Amino acid sequence: MSAPTGITWATLTKDVRLEWRSKDAINSMLFFALLVVVVFSFSFDPEAEESRQIAGGLVWVAFLFAAVVALNQTWARELRNQVLDAYRVSPAPANSLFVAKALGNFIFVSVLEALMTPLFIVFYKLRVLGPAWQLIPVAILGTWAIVVNGTFFAAMSLRTRSREIMLPLLLFPITIPALLSMVEATTTILVGDPSTSAKFWIVLLATYDVVFTTGCLALFGTVLHAE
């Protein structure tokens, strides 16, 4: 195992182990997503047939809000005992740390999605009328889009005053095309109208992922060492 992947693996397993023992992020995310689901149900009639049209948006907005809760905690953990400063002066490549953090967040948000989706199906009586398998690439690409940018912007907002509020302010405008793609793809698949296809949105989402993963990897070192 080469050194950068070794560092990534070590950081990733450390984060997952910490999360497994404390369950801080996952518990707060789950409860937050649950609250969003319940609050949304008061703003319209969840039993109505039209609700199917907005269900895709609902699911992803709930996941996005919940993901912000976890993303905010990503780097805060490393501030205690100056772990991040230690990392900064060590010769370890910055991108290994970034990839580890992004993968860790990806795992946490995926677990949240796996746990919340059945609840959504029960509460909003969702049925997939289109090709259900397409939901898998949408979920993977969409989660990665939120997580890769979120991890980057969380590192950025770490250096600001009132950092908890900075993350959504930076993340939401940039994520709009990804969010639109996820929502449209999910709605298309749920509604199952044979005249439309989710393919365009999946391709756009993949493009977004490639562009911003490259951007994050290119700029993370600069942001981490910004002084």
Next chain:
Amino acid sequence: MKKAFPILGLLTAALLSYALYQALVVAPTEQTMGDVQRIFYYHVPSAWTAFLLFFINFLASIQYLVRRDQKTDTIANWVVIALGVLVCIAPYAFRTLLPAGVYPSSVVTTGIAFVGLYFLIKRLFSEQQTDMLALTTAEVGVVFCTVVLVTGPLWARPVWGIWWTWDVRLTSTLVLWLIYVSYLVLRRFSSSGQTPVLAAALAVFGALDVPLVYFSIWFFRTQHPQPVVGGGGSIDPRMLRVLLINWVAFLCFAFLVCWSRYRLERTKREVEETQALEALLEPRSALR
């Protein structure tokens, strides 16, 4: 330099008044929309100016990031030149793929402007100054973008019968505005030493986002009138003349505002530096 500023100010005032006269009196009245259409002479130049300013912000941010490292600087130069050449060749090579109404020459102009502006900024501004330039253009760009977003609904209400619609141009301009407002918020909230780097990184992300925003919303829905200049629509040559006069006036105005904001920022930083230096030299003065 000190004298040039008031001269430019007077020139801008004269030009703006002339453009106003042209737009309100000289320009012919539009057949179907009537006088409401005259807001077009403010809406479109503001939009072009805002986009130009955001474009300069993007270039200045790239410069700020790459100049910190000699190697990336050299690579960036070649990437910019390669991109410029590609943009000049591609529209002629893939003429059939261009959307209807977009001329290859207008794409080439954009490519040349991109490369030209990049190296112009590189020549004229030092590393610290590129950051000041980025800040200035973002602030003034947000103001012009706000003008676009306000004049648009004013026109849309009588013509379309609605204030706002989630059309591609409206939505992507709004998203652009949101991105740059978040840029300004970041600048406001980050601690001073790291602000330039973080802001530059965000500016690059925002610029990467723009084409994706445009394509996603373009696929989503479209209602805005097709562009009448450089696009498929047609425009009365007299109207085009007035539009261009207005654009020149707006560009002068934007340049004037940017310049004074730039000078203000430079003075502010000089004062901060001097105060920091004084505090170091004379420890007691810091306690006052």
